[in-house]
Amino acid sequence: MKILVCISNVPDTTTKITFTNDNTQFNTAGVQFIVNPYDEIALSKAIELCEGGKGTVTVLNVGEAATDPTIRKALAIGADDAVRINAVPRDAYFTAYQIAEYARTADFDIILTGRESIDYNGNQVAAMIGEFLEIPSISIIKKLEYDGTTATIEREIEGGKEIVTVSGKFVASCAEGVAEPKIPNMRGIMSARTKPLTVVEAKDIAEVAKVVSFETPAPRGAVKLIPADDATSLIGLLHTEAKVI
């Protein structure tokens, strides 16, 4: 079994988000980059499925050389090898296309991603890969069991869940619950340095979308404090002032 896990290089979750160049670029100064937390879940699941010599896990990142430390982190967690497609991941369509083109060259049984990246918060790449490769894609999954040919997948729906089975190749985007995130151990960190990381050049594709500027939310006004024993006033304010109940 061969599993491909697509990872994004994203700012650490505690990052204060600021922009430069007239709010057209994310300010990376002093920012720690990490493996996107949902992608870590996908990676942990892939490693779990391949445990005991049942298969191999390849991690893939679309990014420039600066993302190599993040890729090494994924190798330290337990991926067997890595691929970096050498390009700025300018949008989901571009990124998914690059991944799909690479996946055509290797015979992956399963392709996993995180449910979304915590920077652009798209939920696009997994389903786009599925469409480019004309194979099923299941978005935002909570559980995944695989018997070697058929996957049984639980996916989230509003107010519940749906159980889906897929036989043959598929793509899935993983949410919390799919696997416990694995933490790299010393042996993993040491071996990550020597695991193969192949760099592949990107292919051309017409642009369909681009981020042109960023904005930061307007600060809220000062909090209106209500005495702890006066719940009635709060209900009143929510009804008459905020008009939300």
Next chain:
Amino acid sequence: MIRPKEVISTGWNYIKEERNMSVLVYVEQVDGKFKKSVFEAVSYAKAIAAQTGTNLTAIAIGDVAESELQELGKYGAEKILSVNNTELKNFVNQAYAAVVTEAAQKEAADVIVLSNSFSGKGLAPRIAVKLKAGLVDGAIELPKLDGGKFLVKKNAFSGKAFAVTELTSDIKVIALNPNAFGVKENSVSPAIEAFSPAVQSTDLAAIVKEIVRATDKVSLPDAELVVSAGRGLKGPENWGMIEELAGLLGAATACSKPVSDADWRPHSEHVGQTGIAISPNLYIAIGISGAIQHLAGVSSSKVIVVINKDPEAPFFKVADYGIVGDAFEVVPKLIEALKAHQA
């Protein structure tokens, strides 16, 4: 309607062909009914059709009664394509994407709108690839048509910022966040048309085995009101008052990451940067300190109420209303006051 020739900018200027254009909205049904988020998507799509001087067509897939389809007219759908095919009884994104794409081509749609629901998130990207279209998922405002540019604002960095995305492709796909636009009535009398595209068996490789839906609970992602609690509740056995408060309000329940990590509550209730991002009209946070990762998932809520015994809790800095007090004393009083208000 036929639009006049116009010059639009897509990097360089060219004359756009004269053709019928329209906006297509995919209307997701659950057990033959449409939810509020669907009427919101229709209202939004209608506003785009008005902006661009075109018509709005809706496409529904599944067994939906004519009276329910008529409801879409209230929000401006002039034409409704109804696909009632037993093979498409359950949502399979690959097959549904093929159907919506065929409808988009039939209607010469240049903008396709969906609700950014769980299913919408699996569907929109596949439609975008089929139509070589740019996609904005999680749109929070109407597009700005600025000098030939088509700009859509969305949440980014998990609620810490907004990104304005330009869709540069001829066809555009937009998935609208629930509660971002609101439902707007715009009554027309819709023409309902049966639509029967051929379904490829290869598009039905994913098989839906079971659907489990809690009908007694408000679903969190599209809830208008949310009551959320954190570690301050001390243990899962204390959630009774949270559920009672949520029940009285008709609100969904949510929780912070430590709570779902400790299995006090299911992961599906975890809101925050690594959980789900929500933007309800009212978010009541009880016993949650307000770590930056939590705030990221809820900061686009319209009104935030914070109840915490620690006056220094960072959550108070982003709250509209706050009560400094012990949840175990404040929440029962709030329930009492709410009952009195509702009586």
